[in-house]
Amino acid sequence: MFSKACEYGLKASIYIAMSSYDGNRVSLKEIAKEIDSPEAFTAKILQDLVRNKIIKSVKGAYGGFEIEKGDIATIKLSQIVKAIDGDSIYHGCGLGLHVCDENHPCPVHDQFKGIRNQLKHMLESTNLEQLALDIKSGVSFLKL
Amino acid sequence: MFSKACEYGLKASIYIAMSSYDGNRVSLKEIAKEIDSPEAFTAKILQDLVRNKIIKSVKGAYGGFEIEKGDIATIKLSQIVKAIDGDSIYHGCGLGLHVCDENHPCPVHDQFKGIRNQLKHMLESTNLEQLALDIKSGVSFLKL
DNA sequence: ATTAATTAGGACAAATTAGTCCTATTTGTT
DNA sequence: AACAAATAGGACTAATTTGTCCTAATTAAT
Ligand code: FES
Ligand code: FES
Numbered sequence: 001m002f003s004k005a006c007e008y009g010l011k012a013s014i015y016i017a018m019s020s021y022d023g024n025r026v027s028l029k030e031i032a033k034e035i036d037s038p039e040a041f042t043a044k045i046l047q048d049l050v051r052n053k054i055i056k057s058v059k060g061a062y063g064g065f066e067i068e069k070g071d072i073a074t075i076k077l078s079q080i081v082k083a084i085d086g087d088s089i090y091h092g093c094g095l096g097l098h099v100c101d102e103n104h105p106c107p108v109h110d111q112f113k114g115i116r117n118q119l120k121h122m123l124e125s126t127n128l129e130q131l132a133l134d135i136k137s138g139v140s141f142l143k144l
Numbered sequence: 145m146f147s148k149a150c151e152y153g154l155k156a157s158i159y160i161a162m163s164s165y166d167g168n169r170v171s172l173k174e175i176a177k178e179i180d181s182p183e184a185f186t187a188k189i190l191q192d193l194v195r196n197k198i199i200k201s202v203k204g205a206y207g208g209f210e211i212e213k214g215d216i217a218t219i220k221l222s223q224i225v226k227a228i229d230g231d232s233i234y235h236g237c238g239l240g241l242h243v244c245d246e247n248h249p250c251p252v253h254d255q256f257k258g259i260r261n262q263l264k265h266m267l268e269s270t271n272l273e274q275l276a277l278d279i280k281s282g283v284s285f286l287k288l
Numbered sequence: 289a290t291t292a293a294t295t296a297g298g299a300c301a302a303a304t305t306a307g308t309c310c311t312a313t314t315t316g317t318t
Numbered sequence: 319a320a321c322a323a324a325t326a327g328g329a330c331t332a333a334t335t336t337g338t339c340c341t342a343a344t345t346a347a348t
Contacts, residue, residue, distance in 0.1 A: 001145065001233070004306060007240035014251050027324070041307045047326065060315025061323040077252070089145070096151035097287070107158050107275035107284045108221070111266045118262060122255045131251035140251045143241070148336065171294070185337050191296065204345025205293040 006084040009045045011035040011142050013080050016055055016065050017072045017128035018135050025064040036143035045084065052083040072132065078123035090120050150228040153189045155179040155286050157224050160199055160209050161216045161272035162279050169208040180287035189228065196227040216276065222267035234264050 002010070012031050019026045028046065032039040046065060050057045054075060057065050067075065081089065093100040094112035102109075134140040146154070156175050163170045172190065176183040190209060194201045198219060201209050211219065225233065237244040238256035246253075278284040 001236075001238060002240075004240065007238075010252075011239055011250075029324090038307055040309070043325075044307090044327090050325090057325060058315090059313075059323095059325045061321095062316060063314080063324045065325090092145075094145060094151075095155055095286075096146075096148065097285075104288065105284050106155075107278055107286065108154075108266075108270065109284060111270055115259060115263050115266060119259050122252075122259060126252065126255055134251055140249050140253060141241075142239075142251065144248065173294090182337055184339075187295075188297090188337090194295090201295060202345085203295045203343075205291095206346055207294050207344080209295090 002081065002089075003085050005041075005045050006081055008035065008037045008042050009049060009080050009084045010077065011037065012042060012046060012065075013049065013055060013067075013075070013128060014131045014135065015142055017067050017075070018132035020067040020069060021072060021129070021132055021136070023069075025058060025062075025066040027064040031065065034142060049080065049083060052079075054079055054083060067128070073127050073129035075128045076124055077126045077128075078120070081123055090116065146225065146233075147229050149185075149189050150225055152179065152181045152186050153193060153224050153228045154221065155181065156186060156190060156209075157193065157199060157211075157219070157272060158275045158279065159286055161211050161219070162276035164211040164213060165216060165273070165276055165280070167213075169202060169206075169210040171208040175209065178286060193224065193227060196223075198223055198227060211272070217271050217273035219272045220268055221270045221272075222264070225267055234260065236260075 012035055015031055015034050016026060028039060028043050031037075031046070032042045035042075046055065046057070049055045050065075055065050055067050057063070081087075091100055093106050094108050094116070095106040097104075097106045100106070100109065100113075106112075131140070135142060156179055159175055159178050160170060172183060172187050175181075175190070176186045179186075190199065190201070193199045194209075199209050199211050201207070225231075235244055237250050238252050238260070239250040241248075241250045244250070244253065244257075250256075275284070279286060
């Protein structure tokens, strides 16, 4: 469904959101440990998210990653997925036709469109705050 | 969503179903041309589907691929996807946790589960005959 | 029997994705 | 100023997926 990079990006973002919610900036090392991801690879992905202005980074000693408190509830999963995997998941054809076109549909177009739209809706209606709070309250988990 | 191999496998199966519906066995060359896929790669995928007894192959001159008429309506997309991509799409975690477990859910588990189930239902309730007939009637297309 | 058409299958090559390593840069602390 | 802790980024390697090529085996037609 999502690339590994995207999975790590989502988990990292949720973890950063959770920490930022409590006012704690977190380091790459801590993030990688808490989401159980390869550190150097995670670094690349976080760089990407920083470039896309989804998260913020602070260099140097006591630096790390954070999300402004006010932004936590406004960042939707769709932004993260789009930044990392692009948006082919939104408009790509399920059978890999060059374009998904209502007027020239592939055999599974009608069935697939519904799923794609549900996924899109899910990603656009879920924000980091909701997920971060679930982690904090022990309802959901980022590893194991 | 699906691997390229799976996309080709689905399209090839639909094309074979359509031909077999009319009693025509088809060659690899014809299939690859009609679904716009790399021939040698498509051959591997068809071998796989033959091994999984989803389609039948006949060697030698005038050989090719076919599906028994009576089977066309019984073959579900889920069988093809399972044969090629495995069934991780059915029970895998959206964020890549080792297992998707109700008792130890990832942050997007609840939202993701719904989409996964809808996809599963779609693949299990769609058979080759339906799709082949749409192609035959010009409602849907396998390439371009 | 020979030939031509065809699938089967192994070995390989190319492209993409995943992941590592090293160095540069930034910045707070001493 | 020196140091230590951190992100940024380039170059590289590894693994996986995608795709090619060649040869063997099979089979119908001649
Ligand atoms: S054309 Fe294939 S999903 Fe729309
Ligand atoms: S645990 Fe992630 S989808 Fe179920």
